[in-house]
Amino acid sequence: MTVSDRPPTLADIARDAGVSVSTASRVLAGTGYASPAARGRVTAAADRLGYVPDVAARALARGSGVRLVVLAAGASAAVLDDPYVDRVVGAAARVCAPLGMGVALNWLPSRNPGDLRRLAADRGVGGVVLLNATARVLDAVPTALRGRVVSIGIGSPQVPSVDVDNAGGTEAVVGHLYATGRRRIAMVTGPHWMPCSGRSVTAYRRMMREAGLPARTVSGDFTARRGRVAAREVLTRWPDVDAVVGISDATALGVIDRLRGDGVQVPGDVAVTGFDDIPLAAMTTPALTTATHPVAEIATAAATAALAGGRVGPLTTFPSRLVRRVSA
Amino acid sequence: MTVSDRPPTLADIARDAGVSVSTASRVLAGTGYASPAARGRVTAAADRLGYVPDVAARALARGSGVRLVVLAAGASAAVLDDPYVDRVVGAAARVCAPLGMGVALNWLPSRNPGDLRRLAADRGVGGVVLLNATARVLDAVPTALRGRVVSIGIGSPQVPSVDVDNAGGTEAVVGHLYATGRRRIAMVTGPHWMPCSGRSVTAYRRMMREAGLPARTVSGDFTARRGRVAAREVLTRWPDVDAVVGISDATALGVIDRLRGDGVQVPGDVAVTGFDDIPLAAMTTPALTTATHPVAEIATAAATAALAGGRVGPLTTFPSRLVRRVSA
DNA sequence: GGTTGTCGTGGTAGCGCTTCCAGGTGTCTC
DNA sequence: GAGACACCTGGAAGCGCTACCACGACAACC
Structure with a gap:
């Protein structure tokens, strides 16, 4: 034998x-x-x-795909360098492994979403996870791809989507600030045209309005660098501020750095919160109070749905949980 | 038409x-x-x-693979949760995209590396990038897989490998400490059985010996949590310490946190360095002086080589560069 | 007894591509 | 002039698998 x-x-x-x-x-x-x-x-x-x-033989005979494509939309290829993208790809790769499939990572220039046609013509594509998409991009999804595309973030009648519950997370954070006595709460936002930022900002404004408090926003861009600048602006415009809501952990870290550099105590004088709960949020000084962003779960759901035929309903949101640490 | x-x-x-x-x-x-x-x-x-x-048809006809497998070896499946793994997978996914291929992520229990047989029998596997492998694992690589496997980290006569130049990075960091007048330099290491830690520790010891200085090591495990504990230990054993070399950025961050909590000025009293240059190294207070770990480059090289037939020479190292910031 | 079924089975035509082979042109060399 | 050799082309045999089809058993029902 x-x-x-x-x-x-x-x-x-x-x-x-x-x-x-x-x-x-x-x-x-x-x-x-x-x-x-x-x-x-x-x-x-x-x-x-x-x-x-043999996956190849099987795919050929069945007419099914052999890989999942993570498609990061954006103005420049730099979007691919975002660690967030890597986490999505990692989660997708875990989903693909037992199926004998794989994940590829592509960039979709926001200028010409026509590259989507190429994906539709590729028999190897078993599913697509869209990242950072805009309404324009969603509209450009060819019919041939319908049912195999899931967007993380914004969705459309044609393209189902999954995302974190930004509003819920922001409510948790702002609610916590209010509950601990903060009343002059400012927010450092993301770019206004980004839906995830928009939802957070809207939630913040609503809560402030309902509490009879003035909304105070300064625009940022999710980075720590911009967070530093924004912190200075907040301090200048509202010297009496007693809390800052960061749109992301990086933003919050930047804010904290600037504040402390200016001799402001965190959380003593000003409480600061983030959003994402990145690994380092727990190891900074002061440890960051933030709201979770379950990226792995979201990406897993998106990948699974994209491969299964895209049935996840028009929009599925994943809950964001408050993590109380030291900064607020 | x-x-x-x-x-x-x-x-x-x-x-x-x-x-x-x-x-x-x-x-x-x-x-x-x-x-x-x-x-x-x-x-x-x-x-x-x-x-x-059609990649599937092509692979079937050519007898080539259709995906790259990133194989994380380790005691528990938790290794897959390491953000480092995601970065490797992300880089690999970028390499695969233009080839119409994909990446899958698998866990190889260190207890039974026999699972490698299954990979060898899978015609869909075009290449394998081994992570966190041990000599035992390397020996278990079937002949059928030879030439398609590249290890990140430890290598063997049969399995080529790529890795960061741990020794060089450590030398850069220790050299910088010495050049800035530090003489009582301690190190928080990783587990002694990990080759990457071993190389750093050896480099540290050699430099200290050559400078006629005593080597002072405390063992850690790459985490910030353990870094905190190690910092306390360093302070207790060598109260006159004026610099601490962390085996990783996370370790260094933990060390800094503990030091400052104990009223020690960084870098005033004690300089602290890390290794990796994670994104947040630049945004902490004080910003971390560290040595780079070009994960993306390394993973790209490994993936490319694995797919191209594994010819990268027995061991290729990537240089680590000193990044001077505030902590040292 | 036929007519329906549900089950269980094997033969075989593809899926879309590569690659070997047999054939055709030419051009160069002895 | 014949041979040798490069270049260029199309036919066709697979690669390993699935899915359709035809066939046969057997049971249940009028």
């Missing part, structure tokens, strides 16, 4: 189990009829010979 | 260009002979019809 040098094929399994290739295929793919006896012999043979189905 | 609903195949291109399928294949794959005229007509047709080769 000498073991062949090349990996066993379905035909080898069928021969070994004493059934036809069709039957072996049916058993291993779990489709169609097969007697318990045949089933047993086939699985045993597959097991014994260490059979691994 | 109505456009068909299904993506064009090679046969469509051949027909449109007025050549045989063989010729079209040769032109598009760039193999074998083809007259300039034929070449022109085929590429024009492919362009006009928006042809995208």
Whole structure:
């Protein structure tokens, strides 16, 4: 019983189990009829010979795809360098592994979303996870891709989407600030045209309004660098501020750095909160109070849905949880 | 001239260009002979019809793989949660995209590296990037996989590897400390059995010896939490310490946090350095002086080599560069 | 007894591509 | 002039798998 040098094929399994290739295929793919006896012999043979189905052959025969594409939309290819993108890709790669599939990472220039056509013409594409999409991009999704595309962030009638509950997270954070006695609460936002920022800002404004407090916003861009600048601006415009809501952890860290540099105590004089709960939020001084952003869960859901046919409903949101630490 | 609903195949291109399928294949794959005229007509047709080769069919015919597998070795599946792994996967996904391939992420339990057999039997696997491997794991790599496996970290005669120049980075950091007048330099190491930690520690010890200074090490584990504990230990054992070399940025951050909590000025009383240059190293207070760890470059090289046939030489190291900031 | 079913099975035609092979042109050399 | 050799082309045999189809058993129902 000498073991062949090349990996066993379905035909080898069928021969070994004493059934036809069709039957072996049916058993291993779990489709169609097969007697318990045949089933047993086939699985045993597959097991014994260490059979691994050839994804390429299967995809070719079934007309299914062989990889999931994470498509990061944006003005410049620099979007690909965002660690956030890597986390999405990592989660997607975990989803793909048991299916014998893989993930590729592409950039979709926001200027010409026509590159989507190329994806639609590629039989290897089993699903697409859209990142950072705009309404324009969503409209450019070809019909041929419908049902295989899931967007993380903004969605549309045609393209289902998943995202974190920005409003909920912001409410949790602002609510916490209010509950701990803060009343002069400012916010450093993201770019106004970004939906995720927009939802947070709207939630913040609403809560302030309902509390009869004035909304005070300064625009930032999710970075720590911009957070520093924004902190200075906040201090200048509202010297009596007693809390700053950062649109992201990086922003909050920048704010804290500037504040402390100016001799302002955090959280003593001013409380600061973030959003994302990045790993380092727990190790900075002071440790950051923030709202979680379950990126892995979101990406896993998006990848799974994209591969399964895109059925996740028009918009699925994942809850954001308050993490109380020291900064607020 | 109505456009068909299904993506064009090679046969469509051949027909449109007025050549045989063989010729079209040769032109598009760039193999074998083809007259300039034929070449022109085929590429024009492919362009006009928006042809995208079917990776699955190609892989089936060529017997090549369809995805790259990032294989994280380790005791528990928790290794997959390391952000470092995500960065490697992200870089690999960028490499795969233009090839029509994808990346999958698998866990290889260190107890039974026999799972490698399964990979060897899988025709879909075009290459493997091994992470966190040990000598045992390297020895378990089946012959069938030789030439398609590249390890990030430790290597072996059979398995080529790429890694950051830990020794060089550590030398840069220790050299900087020495140059700025520090003489009582302690180090918080990683687990002694990890090669990357070992190389750093050896470099540190050698430099200290050559400078006629005593080596002072405390063991850590790359985390900030453990860094805090280690800082306390350093302070207790060597109250006169004036510099601490962290094995990682997270470690350094933990050390700094503890030091400042104990009223020690950084870098005034004690200088602290890290290793990795994570994004947040620039935004903490004080900003961290550290040595770079070009993860993306390393992973790109590993993925490229794994897909190209593994020829990178037995061990390729990537330089680590000193980044001077505030903490040292 | 036929007519329906549901089950279980094997044969075989593809899926879209590459690659080998057999054939055709030419051009160069002895 | 014949051979040798480069260049260029199309036909066709697969790569490993799925899915359709035809076939046969057997049971249940009028």
